[in-house]
Amino acid sequence: MQSLRPLLWIGPAIALIAVVVLWPVVVLVHASFQNIASDGFVVGGAGFTNYNDLWHEPALRGVVVRTVIWVVAVVVVTLLVSLALAQLFNQRLPFRRLARTALIAPWAASVMMTALIFRWALDPYSGAVNIILHALGLVKMGSNTADWLGRPTWALIWMIGVAIFVSLPFTTYALLAGLQSIPDDVYEAARVDGSGTWRTYRLITLPLLRPAILVATTINVINVFNSFPIIWEMTRGGPGYETSTTTTFMFILKQAFIGESAAMSVVNFLLVILVVLLFLRATRWREQVTR
Amino acid sequence: MRRRLSGVRVAVLATTLAAVAVGAGSATATTASKASGAVTLKLVVADYGTGPSNTSSKYWQGIVKAFEKANPSIKVNVTTISWTNFDSQVQTMVQNHNYPDITEGDYFSAYAQQGLLYPAKQVLSNPSNLLPVFASQGTYNGVQYGMPFTTSSRTLFYDKKLFAQAGIKAAPTTWAAVKADAAKIKATGKIGFGLPLGPEEAQAESLLWFLGAGGNYMSGGKWTINSPANITAFNFLKGLVSAGDTEPNPGTVDRTPLWEKFAAGDVGMINGSPALIPIIQAAHVLTSSQWASVPIAGEHGPLSDTLGVCDNVAAFKANGHLAQIKRFLDFAYQNQYQLQFDREYDLLPATVSAANALKSDPTFGSFIQALPHAVQYPSNTAWAQVKTDIQNTIGTAVTGSPASVLGNLQQTAQKLGG
Numbered sequence: 001m002q003s004l005r006p007l008l009w010i011g012p013a014i015a016l017i018a019v020v021v022l023w024p025v026v027v028l029v030h031a032s033f034q035n036i037a038s039d040g041f042v043v044g045g046a047g048f049t050n051y052n053d054l055w056h057e058p059a060l061r062g063v064v065v066r067t068v069i070w071v072v073a074v075v076v077v078t079l080l081v082s083l084a085l086a087q088l089f090n091q092r093l094p095f096r097r098l099a100r101t102a103l104i105a106p107w108a109a110s111v112m113m114t115a116l117i118f119r120w121a122l123d124p125y126s127g128a129v130n131i132i133l134h135a136l137g138l139v140k141m142g143s144n145t146a147d148w149l150g151r152p153t154w155a156l157i158w159m160i161g162v163a164i165f166v167s168l169p170f171t172t173y174a175l176l177a178g179l180q181s182i183p184d185d186v187y188e189a190a191r192v193d194g195s196g197t198w199r200t201y202r203l204i205t206l207p208l209l210r211p212a213i214l215v216a217t218t219i220n221v222i223n224v225f226n227s228f229p230i231i232w233e234m235t236r237g238g239p240g241y242e243t244s245t246t247t248t249f250m251f252i253l254k255q256a257f258i259g260e261s262a263a264m265s266v267v268n269f270l271l272v273i274l275v276v277l278l279f280l281r282a283t284r285w286r287e288q289v290t291r
Numbered sequence: 292m293r294r295r296l297s298g299v300r301v302a303v304l305a306t307t308l309a310a311v312a313v314g315a316g317s318a319t320a321t322t323a324s325k326a327s328g329a330v331t332l333k334l335v336v337a338d339y340g341t342g343p344s345n346t347s348s349k350y351w352q353g354i355v356k357a358f359e360k361a362n363p364s365i366k367v368n369v370t371t372i373s374w375t376n377f378d379s380q381v382q383t384m385v386q387n388h389n390y391p392d393i394t395e396g397d398y399f400s401a402y403a404q405q406g407l408l409y410p411a412k413q414v415l416s417n418p419s420n421l422l423p424v425f426a427s428q429g430t431y432n433g434v435q436y437g438m439p440f441t442t443s444s445r446t447l448f449y450d451k452k453l454f455a456q457a458g459i460k461a462a463p464t465t466w467a468a469v470k471a472d473a474a475k476i477k478a479t480g481k482i483g484f485g486l487p488l489g490p491e492e493a494q495a496e497s498l499l500w501f502l503g504a505g506g507n508y509m510s511g512g513k514w515t516i517n518s519p520a521n522i523t524a525f526n527f528l529k530g531l532v533s534a535g536d537t538e539p540n541p542g543t544v545d546r547t548p549l550w551e552k553f554a555a556g557d558v559g560m561i562n563g564s565p566a567l568i569p570i571i572q573a574a575h576v577l578t579s580s581q582w583a584s585v586p587i588a589g590e591h592g593p594l595s596d597t598l599g600v601c602d603n604v605a606a607f608k609a610n611g612h613l614a615q616i617k618r619f620l621d622f623a624y625q626n627q628y629q630l631q632f633d634r635e636y637d638l639l640p641a642t643v644s645a646a647n648a649l650k651s652d653p654t655f656g657s658f659i660q661a662l663p664h665a666v667q668y669p670s671n672t673a674w675a676q677v678k679t680d681i682q683n684t685i686g687t688a689v690t691g692s693p694a695s696v697l698g699n700l701q702q703t704a705q706k707l708g709g
Contacts, residue, residue, distance in 0.1 A: 240686060241683070
């Protein structure tokens, strides 16, 4: 009896995880092996048909490649910019409090709203960005050039920009917290030893910041990979699937090919887990965090 | 089918914010009586209105009032449901065995399959008055169950003001003329031809061009999405797009916003349905003499066949009110009510006699003339899925390779069957 007592305390948490986290995964995997009509009725088992269909989807290759570009570009640029911003905000600046608060804005605003505002700003006939470019004589209103979101390459570039914009606050704050945890005496010792600014940053700040960078990168990879509202609000993944990532592709498939969409979801789920595990292994997470 | 007309309704809704706010609700109006011995019919209808001022409930109450006066022993109870909820609410009624007697709106062929419906010939005195071209959609095993109540067809709208500015005398009837006229309008700084190939309704726009080259989605029960005629159509469109004679990147542009641009006087030509008319009127830019609609241009001449869609009436057996249903439907299908519905919602009639009455109407005439030759979407069971695939990808054929985009669609369609 005594040995069961802890269960009383952790039981509710276990139940919650089982129902909210594990059960949906089971349902998802189950759905991916079923033949589901487009109105939602289960017609029967499908074996690996859904996976096979997904594999032969002509758009899949482009979608996967684009997803990799999307995640790598957004996470790497976000991290680099955030490192600089964190450094800046760690200095004694005039209006530092104001600047730090302003940085929260893109974080506090709903991502969907931000994406919508950018879509409107990029409208080929009346968008603010195009009005400015037009005034500078760079773009003709209503032209193909002004239709940034209609051309897949430019649409992707703009969306990567928006994704970076909304990822900056969290990343910067994570790194800022890391910076503030580095004790002053380490820097003092470096100064006494005659180390220059860049050398100090490279040999002291960056290594000590490593746990913070790891956490920020891991969370960003998962977030950006699963990011839906930016792409959905700005291009719906179109034209065709030419600006879709695996996440929006899965959602578009769900309109008529529910089983195949479930298969895409399972693949997405496994991909995220795989990428994160590989990343943590490569960076020897355990040593970093438990040390 | 329902998707089309309800799509139309969405387009109308989008024009006024107030309409959206009210349009989501559903209204129930009751004229049930407690009189013993009287039969009460349960009529369930979709709401085509954009708000309380023109809700379909008003239209049906008008009919019911006149009907009850003429038939004191029959009462009719009208339930109006917004389009968004129509499918699910009717389905719930059937699942709970709380059957309606008559529905008007979306039509479910599954109910005919399950033997829940009266055939048209039992509930209408003159079923042959229904436009025959729409019969196949409501037909199961050779018997017609779904009865078209309201229809809609596609024509080419053009902006006379822009045409005059560009020095064009008449509306185009061939693709070559479309291209030449679009280029002239483009030279005035406006959009020559509005080509909505975004997901909203790419399957309709594409079909109108397929028809122009003598193509279609299916032929003789076989998918023909990548037929030479269809590829010819998209090769022409690709040329039109690359010459800049359309809006930029048509694959990303939906119908509703482009119709609004036409209404704002920014587009020279666009394929439209009667649902475009209220949008033009609401914009207050083009007066009724500054735009016109004509048969859609084809490769070598105007289309004799255009895309047509309809919403249907279905009569349920469960309550055994055969005689009363027949009496009511005969009453409701009278010309005056068909015409009233069309004027109210800018849609087209579904009966031969009402269509004849509207033939020379200045607004509806060109649509009515196109109706008898209306082409339907495939009635194949795989169509719903194929349509989604078309909506999502066909727009890329004007930037990529028409043969490979249409080829991929053909492959998907064949895999799904038919």
